[in-house]
Amino acid sequence: MTETLPTEANGNGVQSLVLIAEDEAEIAEILSAYLNRSGLRTAHAADGRQALELHRAVKPDLVLLDVQMPYVDGWQVLSQIRQRGDTPVIMLTALDQDIDKLMGLRIGADDYVVKPFNPAEVVARAQAVLRRSAMRPTTPVSRILRADVFEIDLDHHEATVRLGRKRHLLSLTLTEFKLLTHLAKAPRQVFTREELLVHCLPEGDTQERTVDSHISKLRKKLEILGVIGIPANVRGVGYRFGSSA
Template sequence: TPVIMLTALDQDIDKLMGLRIGADDYVVKPFNPAEVVARAQAVLRRSMAAARQTEPRVLRADPFEIDLEQHEAAVLVGKQRHALSLTLTEFKLLAQLARAPRRVFTRAELLAACLPEGDTLERTVDSHISKLRKKLEERGVEGIPAGVRGVGYKLWSGE
């Protein structure tokens, strides 16, 4: 968990001690709120980059195999492997759901993880999920991703 210390202690020894005991950043009062936001975003960027480095290159969540570096996804139906032709957003959604197949992701979580660059509405996720579902149905995979009414989506229905 990233830690930013906000404190009135402004001596060098205080700053050094805070950073030595594990803080990722140290901000002294009085502070500019915009600066704190920028520092928080920088710390989160660094921690997300570190998390991505420890992530496996290929995600496997039956019946899917998702190569994160090559941006390729495949589905195993019977004993046949079928490549999936997905848009970047569909690929990101499938990968995010495959990271925790039984977890229910809210639309807001999926939006933040897969479409962070714009002012996209949460219902846009529904549209992308629908298109992803149609492509999977064409390959013989039914009911994936599963919708959880009033909450969001998960990869498997758990049935």
């Protein structure tokens, strides 16, 4: 359900649209009422799958995203949204541990609200995030990622390796491409298996050892070309782009 009120607008002169991804109908209705009263349009998704579908279909200006949702949890939804673009996201959750807050912010959340919350505070935070979003530079960002011998085309999902004067197009699965891209974006950072699981693996994969399998297959494809040590294993922690990155 989407409602429209004739006040606060986004940069295109249209009332800003907030996607509420929340499986508790009562909470979603309260948030919607408060947001509408403040001049914002709303749409509601009752689970993670629907949230991703609506995000693609209605292109909201902001997402209020619950962590604990059916089918696809909030962490995975946030990761998918970040892979698609920079839609602002405020996490809504009953989890109040610092590690959970850091997890959300590290994946790319713009703000974090712990339940139970005051709906008026959520509206204020939503308006603040929307204002910050409107002030972001509009200059297009390059969609070509370069790291070491790699050139990764994010728009066309192609990765090439340059060795001397030759360029080799890599034949990667979608998961292998996501893993390589995610590691290459922060080549010095060590990512845990859990982080890579959330960011890069398909919905339904919940076993951390699955990450090891995909990394091993990616590494073998690179070794055939003579690229050794990428991705690198950091014993007891996880993986990073390369041992000398």
